[in-house]
Amino acid sequence: MEATKSNAHAADSAHAKVDHAAERAHEAVNRAAQFAGTGEEKLQHLAEELRTQAEQLANSAKRRSDEASAAVSDYTRTHPLKTLSLAFLLGAVAAFLFRR
Numbered sequence: 001m002e003a004t005k006s007n008a009h010a011a012d013s014a015h016a017k018v019d020h021a022a023e024r025a026h027e028a029v030n031r032a033a034q035f036a037g038t039g040e041e042k043l044q045h046l047a048e049e050l051r052t053q054a055e056q057l058a059n060s061a062k063r064r065s066d067e068a069s070a071a072v073s074d075y076t077r078t079h080p081l082k083t084l085s086l087a088f089l090l091g092a093v094a095a096f097l098f099r100r
Contacts, residue, residue, distance in 0.1 A: 076083045
């Protein structure tokens with residue numbers, strides 16, 4: 001009878017250890033899932049910030065390009081002879097360089 005009680009106690013103890021290990025494994029899986037969800041949210045937030053910054057840079061580049069184009073256009077209207085002379089000179093230099 002004493003052996004039966006001992007075996008039953010050992011079985012109960014083993015069962016309790018298995019239950020405890022299963023519970024800890026379940027907690028670890030829950031933490032990992034929570035961390036993965038948090039990581040995904042962080043990546044989505046970072047991607048959104050990068051997209052916003054890229055849009056701002058593109059808008060800034062377009063604005064500067066428009067400003068430069070307007071400045072060249074204004075200079076061309078006010079100094080047409082200088083513009084033609086400069087274009088001719090640059091064309092002659094390019095032709096000389098590519099002839100070689």
